[in-house]
Amino acid sequence: MQSPNLIILVQMTLVLALIYLAYIDLTSFRLPNALTIPLIFLGLMFNFLTPLRFTNSTNALLGCVLGYGFVWLMNFIYRSLKKQSGIGMGDAKLLAALGAWLGADALPEILLIASLSGLVGGLLWLKWQKSQINHPFPFGPFLAFAGIIELLWPQAIQTYLLIQ
Template sequence: MPDLPFALWIALAGVLGLLVGSFLNVVILRLPERMAADWRREAHDVLELEADTTPLPPGIVREPSHCPQCKHPLSASDNIPLFGWLLLRGRCRYCKAKISIQYPLVELLSGVLSAVIVWKFGPSWAALAGLALTWTLIALSGIDFRTQLLPDQLTFPLLWLGLLLALLPMFVTAPSAIIGAAIGYLSLWSVYWVFKLLTGKEGMGHGDFKLLAALGAWMGPVSLLPMILLSSLIGALLGGILIALRKHEREIPIPFGPFIAAAGWVWFVAGDGLLQGYMQLTGLR
């Protein structure tokens, strides 16, 4: 790595995070649409129906950014992360339609969390891996929040990357990563089936199992219980607030993936400190 001041590395990570955050918005919006289009075409093939001739939604990489309402291509200045939205005052330059606040929020979140990762790990390969984890968790959270989906296209690569990094090892050893992935999946899988047998309802999606398995591969089995407890606490608090404010109907399920992702990221960055603080608070050694 080039010999640069540490503060400059953090600043560069923040700028890179802003740029990547702009791309993550594209992934959050377009990946579910492409998945739905692929499912429709596969269903037509399986059912031996007439071929689906509906045009495919925009791709993630090739098609340029455009206004969701008027479809007008965006200029380079409109695409400046965070500042483009602020300069436009949250409205399309061409049709004046409102631009979702999701765009600057995702970019800002990506920038801040990327800077924190480099602050934590320094300019290292561990920081590069941490950035990949961070960006994937942001994309998964955004997609799950919007569509209640956690795509295999993101959870599986995250799982395999965690297992491969354990071969070095980078964060945990290979046995710890394998056990963490297995327990992470089976723990939520068991909760899912117990809840379904008792109530006849599905309490969570299968993507939640895969996401926790991926985080288990990155951080090992010791991290799983704190992550589950922390994600449950965050989910209960935010869910209660949304219901109290009547911005979310009780019958509509609240996606659990963003809470798992948030808890996983917090433990990835501050797990050791949190564990030590808990042991000191309880008098454990």
């Protein structure tokens, strides 16, 4: 199989894994370690050991650490102020996996897309569920959506902003 075909196969496999994780989180409010942790290691191995990598190994490792660390820090600050968690650590592991696959450079765009779509989607979710604004909703589907966009159309937002 030629390299472009292998890259497409890897991309589609990752897209399917992200869709599956989004579905699980949407239906159960959980992102299982049994799926997120292997996804982290597979992303690191892909970028460390194969010539088909999406990013260099340093960027992949930095993306993994910063992805997890950012969500952990935001939750730590929120928990310190509100005495309850604001985001699950499954989301931190999912962002770490996206960082491992796509690199640290992709994290700002992933977080921007996930946050904006999460804001709109969260409000729609709460309205659909007839819940109050302080009711939790799953953030994993929005991270997965943002990861898919960044995987298939890297730097889409920067490109769009430069054209405008």
